[in-house]
Amino acid sequence: MDYTYASSSGSGDVNLNDTEDLVDDPLCNPEKPLRITFEEITSAAYKIRTGIKNTPCEKSHLSDLTGMDLYLKKDFQQHTGSFKERGARYAMLMLNEDERKRGVVAASLGNHAQAVCYHGYLLNIPVTVVMPLIAPIMKIQKCREYKANVIIEGRDMAEAKKVACKLSKERKLTYINGYDHPHIIAGQGTMALEIMEQVSDIDAIVVPTGGGGLLAGISVAVKMLHPNIKIIGVESERCSSYSQAMQNNCPTFTPIEGTLADGLAVPEVGFNAWETSKNLIDKLVVVKEESIALAILRFIENEKCVVEGAGACGLAAILDGQLDELKGKRVVLILSGGNIDTTILGRCLERGLAADGRLVKCKVTVSDRPGGISELCKLFGSIGVSIKDVIHERAWVTSDVFSVEVKVVCETRDYNHSMELRELLCSKYKIVKFENFPPCNRN
Incomplete structure (x- = not known):
């Protein structure tokens, strides 16, 4: 599928309040959403194979505790610490020569920004990222280490996206949506192809869900090859935008509260992601913050791995007792990221110990x-x-x-x-x- 980008010339400083001629994301049109296909995911898998790690999917020590045959897809072992590299690399490889020279712009709290900055650095593509004021300091610093132009502006992701879209118009940069760009969704779906090669006889895959891009890519790949595998999305109660979309049968703006799962803090599900995934998922679960904290603690104590709140949501749903129908089944949890601030980690561990009664x-x-x-x-x-x-x-x-x-x-x-x-x-x-x-x- 050949996508084109809408852009026009412009100049001057970015003004967050100037939205009259704001350029919307050209490939995320609510009136004409795009549905990602299995063929696009296999194409992405071939193109990114030399630039992305094939991360392990190993049986978990938590299997006995949970009563499930549990496997962990450790995509936090990507170079920048999250699965976001898959889509970012594919989207940048699909740029034409002129777009590569002009560069790209993205808005992100951190993981997508790091992925775009890192692969832009590897591919010699200029990168500008807009990060809101609430973005973790560690993630901001990492983006700067990859020689990107980092702009800190906007109180939340919605405002940061406005700034990024304005820059896209004025400076003729290609805007890469972190969860709804078609190439991003296709790239994220490559993880499912790896999982199905690594683990046989899977009963269910549990997917952290924010803007819906990962859920969409995973569900397309899995349902094409093994339609009997259940796809279960998990989101935090403090950023439950996919739940709102399901209630209203369309992406709906949802106020976001501070959450340990900051990687899932997207106020509105992507239109392409929704169109792609809405008829493919089998269940959606909403988890509490204390359950996420407890899951982070369990991963450190039992698996000796540090995951961020988004990556711990799948285990949180199991510890909550919301997936008891999977007892005795073979289940894959996607550990989507490991970029958690050390200061936040300390608070998570204390909150997890409190939730555990310890x-x-x-x-x-x-x-x-x-x-x-x-x-x-x-x-x-x-x-x-x-x-x-x-x-x-x-x-x-x-x-x-x-x-x-x-x-x-x-x-x-x-x-x-x-x-x-x-x-x-x-x-x-x-x-x-x-x-x-x-x-x-x-x-």
């Missing part, structure tokens, strides 16, 4: 006489609980001037160990409050 916060009202707090701490140690932090308050304990409220943050072995601690404290003190645990049962 990081506990409680408040206990104890006697303010000498040794009162010491006795409380000894109780924690007596059953092997490790105290991380202790804070005590006197002024806000109004019921008893001779008492003090002690807030304790501690680590336990597991949920049962936390419940053992709760029962011990409840047996010794009248006022005990645990966060995220039921109140003491006092008969």
Whole structure:
């Protein structure tokens, strides 16, 4: 399929508020959406084969824990840490000579930007990327290392895209949509061809879902070769744009909240991606943030691999109990990316430990006489609980001037160990409050 790009000349600074003559994405027309074919995906696989890693798809140590024959497609092992390289390389290889000389522009929170910058660097194609203010610092720095022109503008992806489209018009750059460009979707679908070569007798493939490009490419390739394999999309409850599209039977703008799965934070599903995938997927699951955090923790502890929130969504759905129909089945999880900020990783691990019942916060009202707090701490140690932090308050304990409220943050072995601690404290003190645990049962 031969695609052409609409562009016109222009000059001057980019003004986010100047949208009267804004150029829409020329290959993402809501009135005439394009449906990606299996032939385009196989063409992409041939063209990118020398520039993209064939990443492993290995049986997971989490199989026993989940009750499934679980396989992990580790596409976070691509050079830039995400699957986005597949589509980015194919889209850039398909540029004509004139388009290569003028260069490309993209809008992205990070993974698509890194992929375009890296392959532009390898192919000697000038790259400009527009990243919103909320883009992770690590991803911004990586783009600069690939010699790209990095513009930080816009409060979110929607505003960053406006800037990128304006630049496309004014500077005659080719705009490459990170999730809805036909070549991007075809490139992402090449992962499915690898998976089906690497794992036999697959029952289901679980796909992280944001703008829908990966879901569309995977579903086309899989359903053409093995229509009985179930395709399951997973998205965060804080960026559930595909769910909204399903409810309204068309892509619908969805307000995005801050999420651990920042790679999925797209406010509207792509029109081409929707047209391609809407009749091919078997199920869509929405997961909670705490489940994503717990999944990130499980991958680190059991697989010794660090994945970002988007890549952990598939496991989060399983841990949530939303895919119990796959128990005993052979299931492939796509680990789409590993680019998580170290500061965010620390927060994820703590949130995951809390969701797992292993990081506990409680408040206990104890006697303010000498040794009162010491006795409380000894109780924690007596059953092997490790105290991380202790804070005590006197002024806000109004019921008893001779008492003090002690807030304790501690680590336990597991949920049962936390419940053992709760029962011990409840047996010794009248006022005990645990966060995220039921109140003491006092008969």
